Amino acid sequence: MEKKSSSLANLFLLFIFFILYAPIFYLIFYSFNSGGTMSHFEGFTFDWYRELLHDTRLLIIVLNTVVIALLSALIATITGVLGAIGIRSYKRRQTRNTLLSLNNILIVSPDVIMGASFLILFTMAGVRLGFYSVLLSHVAFSIPIVVLMVLPKLMEMSSSLEDAARDLGASHWNVLTKVTLPYIAPGIFAGFFMALTYSLDDFAVTFFVTGNGFSTLSVxxxxxxxRGVSLNINALSTLMFVITVIFVVVYYYLASRSGTKGANLRR
Amino acid sequence: MAKKPIIQFNHVMKQFDDDAPVLDHVSFEIEKGKFYTLLGPSGCGKTTILRLIAGFTEATSGDILFEGKKINHVPANKRPINTVFQDYALFPHLNVYENVAFGLRIKKVKKADMDAKVKEALSFVNLKGYENREIAGMSGGQKQRVAIARAIVNEPAIILLDEPLSALDLKLRYQMQYELRELQRRLGITFIFVTHDQEEALAMSDEIFVLNKGKIQQSGTPNDIYDEPINRFVADFIGESNIIRATMIKDFLVEFAGKQFECVDQGMDPNEAVEIVIRPEDMEITSVEQGSILVTVQAQLFRGVHYEITCMDDAQNTWLVQSTKKVNIGEKIGLRFTPEDIHVMRLNESEEDFDRRLDAYGEDENNAK
Structure with a gap:
């Protein structure tokens, strides 16, 4: 009985994953189609990828996307780590929870609203839409993610570790660089990679705040x-998908490594 | 008292918000090179005293002096004092060598010196050759040793130990008691040890401060505190004891359980209400005829080294007796004790008055000789 139901459950799981991934694999499959349409497969080709590589405009956009992702993730990580340390420093539970809620609301609020409000803000402030507006908004929506990834690690750290470092002669700066940051490093890396993936595949926010000839891949x-179906898009989407998968794998590798470290500690 | 105290507390008070003070005008002195223990139940303020000495927290009022200089506002990293934490607080991202070398690296000690010092510290705690081990893979006892090595390698004037043995199992705890005591003797560094375990305190200390509710109840050598507790709290907290309400008829004569007994205490008012303490191991089980008091056995537990026997006398006082002899429940037995076994405590006597009274009749004894 048990075996039967579990195999049924597995089947269901496979089915769900199939539905989720089928469109992506369909798209990937036709990116190798020499026919030029997505209706029937004529023959295998790398033409679309080749065309992609020769499209300098598109390459610049790819470069833009990567630069925005790296820069925004970096800035958001630094700010988010400081923010998490700040939130922890509040002794009162209520203050801490309020700050954390304010942080979380930004994560769950719809991207469209975020994008629209950024657009209004930038036009009112007179910021020209382009690289900097996109960068700023990416930093803004990445910070809460970093805070969320770093804070649990910080909370888990016993305060006696910092006391011990002070006790051994460390200045506040030394405590931060030699004890706190190394301890929460897995959280920081996880936050950085999350911010990176969020930035790479963001569409809604970027769509609102981009302009002046500046564009990112998703836009x-x-x-x-x-404009019309071209298998160029398939090729490009395939590449993006592969890159995202790589990021996710790296993220889980880091997360699981920090997880086993924690388990060892408890032992 | 010719020696200058290394740490001195003058009416130190510590209060969080509007709560009752954690420390209530605590004053004491700590001499160099001794093993001190702060003993008390949880919440008595012993850890707060430790944190004040370490510099992790500041006193609400009062002065804390180190070698005669006020250090109230000196931050923790500028004090020649190191702490061994209850949870060890070892840095999980560093190996044993780097943990021990942490303080030296901050002081920018030369590599060769550092190697030598770390090696020496590790050999002091019997962890030779463990330099490259990761903290995560070590047992509780080993972590404990690393934490101690990390403290002693800085050659501090004082080492503070915050219940460092509480997470270890019984056998290891006994072993570490010997090792800590031995270590302190060899290094000659002042140790201030915090514990709620009276056995630990008695076994290791040169001097014990018994604390309760933010006040020092009594200070003295383990023998003083065990044999002459100042009040019910100390008598009850340190070891097993029979505490019985009594009346001091006159000097050297006390009445309890409906009988008058000769004792060695004096200096109280005639017919003053007092309490007496007799330790369970000081009483001897004898026949009904030979007993100082007559009791009925109510319960008996085998504790390994002895039997623990609960009895009741005719005045409804409960007596705890430790004996290697087995008795029968319901049996009437005699308990014998000598005048020296009875310790009389005045109610609400301050430590100063207690010491003065003890000193006074110490002189009397000398005069008599």
């Missing part, structure tokens, strides 16, 4: 798709 793919 570009959207406009290409609107």
């Amino acid at each position: 570009e793919i959207y406009s290409l798709a609107r």
